[in-house]
Amino acid sequence: MFPASFEYHRASSVKEALAMLQQYGEDGKILAGGHSLIPMMKLRLAQPAHLVDIGGIRQLASIREEGGKVIIGGLVTHHAVERSDVVRAKLGMLSECAAVIGDTQVRNRGTIGGSLAHADPAADYPAAVLALDGEIKIEGTGGSRVVKADDFFIDLMTTAVQPGEVLTEVAFAPVASGAGFTYLKHRQPASGFAMVGVAALLTLDKKGNCDRVRVGITGLGAKPFRAKAVEAALLGKAPAPAIAAAAAHAADGIDPLSDIHASADFRAELARVYTRRALETAAARAKA
Amino acid sequence: MRLSLTINGERREDDIDPRTLLVHYLRDIAGLTGTHVGCETSLCGACTVHLNGHAVKSCTVLAVQAEGAEITTIEGLARGGQLHPLQEGFWEEHGLQCGYCTPGMIMAAADLLARNRNPTETQIREALEGNLCRCTGYQHIINAIQSAAAKMRTQKAA
Numbered sequence A: 001m002f003p004a005s006f007e008y009h010r011a012s013s014v015k016e017a018l019a020m021l022q023q024y025g026e027d028g029k030i031l032a033g034g035h036s037l038i039p040m041m042k043l044r045l046a047q048p049a050h051l052v053d054i055g056g057i058r059q060l061a062s063i064r065e066e067g068g069k070v071i072i073g074g075l076v077t078h079h080a081v082e083r084s085d086v087v088r089a090k091l092g093m094l095s096e097c098a099a100v101i102g103d104t105q106v107r108n109r110g111t112i113g114g115s116l117a118h119a120d121p122a123a124d125y126p127a128a129v130l131a132l133d134g135e136i137k138i139e140g141t142g143g144s145r146v147v148k149a150d151d152f153f154i155d156l157m158t159t160a161v162q163p164g165e166v167l168t169e170v171a172f173a174p175v176a177s178g179a180g181f182t183y184l185k186h187r188q189p190a191s192g193f194a195m196v197g198v199a200a201l202l203t204l205d206k207k208g209n210c211d212r213v214r215v216g217i218t219g220l221g222a223k224p225f226r227a228k229a230v231e232a233a234l235l236g237k238a239p240a241p242a243i244a245a246a247a248a249h250a251a252d253g254i255d256p257l258s259d260i261h262a263s264a265d266f267r268a269e270l271a272r273v274y275t276r277r278a279l280e281t282a283a284a285r286a287k288a
Numbered sequence B: 001m002r003l004s005l006t007i008n009g010e011r012r013e014d015d016i017d018p019r020t021l022l023v024h025y026l027r028d029i030a031g032l033t034g035t036h037v038g039c040e041t042s043l044c045g046a047c048t049v050h051l052n053g054h055a056v057k058s059c060t061v062l063a064v065q066a067e068g069a070e071i072t073t074i075e076g077l078a079r080g081g082q083l084h085p086l087q088e089g090f091w092e093e094h095g096l097q098c099g100y101c102t103p104g105m106i107m108a109a110a111d112l113l114a115r116n117r118n119p120t121e122t123q124i125r126e127a128l129e130g131n132l133c134r135c136t137g138y139q140h141i142i143n144a145i146q147s148a149a150a151k152m153r154t155q156k157a158a
Helices: A014-027 A037-042 A078-083 A085-090 A092-098 A104-109 A112-118 A125-131 A228-234 A239-247 A264-285 B022-029 B085-092 B102-115 B121-127 B139-157
Strands: A007-010 A028-031 A050-053 A063-066 A069-073 A135-140 A143-148 A153-155 A166-172 A180-187 A194-204 A210-218 B002-007 B010-015 B048-051 B054-057 B070-072
Touching: A014 A028, A014 A050, A014 A135, A014 A166, A028 A037, A063 A085, A069 A085, A078 A092, A078 A104, A078 A112, A085 A092, A092 A125, A092 A180, A092 A194, A104 B048, A104 B054, A104 B102, A112 A125, A112 A166, A125 A180, A125 A194, A125 A210, A180 A264, A194 A264, A210 A228, A210 A264, A228 A239, A228 A264, A239 A264, B022 B048, B048 B102, B054 B102, B085 B102, B085 B139, B102 B121, B102 B139, B121 B139
Parallel strands: A007 A050, A028 A050, B002 B070
Antiparallel strands: A063 A069, A069 A166, A135 A143, A135 A166, A180 A194, A194 A210, B002 B010, B048 B054, B048 B070
């Protein structure tokens, strides 16, 4: 099983990659770690005529702190996110999420930029990036722009990244100290993908009421989303008595996916149960 | 296109079709058939090799992505005719039956032991989540890795 023929181009800078993408237009496709694209190419679900390999652009492979934010380059592997001291200290949920993507070998190759730009509806990262209010930087020949996670995911495998553009980095404000969070998923047992995955983050005020709630859900619908009805139902309330009722809204307004692994009804139920569990864990970890 | 890389310490250059997967390059062009082709869908781990020191599934890497890289395959573990402690462990603890998954298991275990000299059973099982074995039921594989880890700690201390 191997891909259809293509021409391979190695980009040494973002600028060069953008020029290549412009040259090849619709026939060009970006290759990062390849852990979403290569399987699709082997199945001939994708047959790009030109592959633009950005894997060698070193400056996209680093994690740095700048202007009070943690900035993760698009080429940073799941393994590197999981092991990063800065990410662990300031974006604990993201390292927790990275640690349960795929398996060891996949985490050694797969990249955060690739995962987000691919936007598989069952990918793990999107839930965490939504709950952490990530900001995604996209570069094109006309310059760069920043898209908030809320506006980034558009539909099944469709994001704000336009043809000819490259996702270069993701920026996050550090999680407030005392915040409780977790990423919890129901794994599809063969692939490890999330049948449903829930990223929950909450902070408590001095009285012990929720003053900030973020819930990102992946795997349920065609695109990952923030469960705003759940967030609203919990805001201003003490978590323990309110979580169960709030979590019941996890699938509100969503048309759940249905496949051989899980029916739509089962996925919706998984979303409600995992949202409750994730919020319970987050609340138990939060400090007023 | 031209590919140059280092495999098990030896530099190589070959002309390859860009769509060649690393596992096919290693087996069919470099002649290193110890790395196995299993599921071909990045699930089973039989094709696991090290790319710049990290375990990867070589069925999901294009050979051209390994330009300039250092690759270690199962053939590169033994030194001077002496089996690697993991190879000895799999032998002594009956860590294999049919042997199909073994090269991948050993390379995944080597990645783990490079990061963690003294893993718990749970940590070993987690590190092998990307490797499937249909014979052993895994317990003897765990035993083999624990035995190798103990041997490697003693060797380091000595």
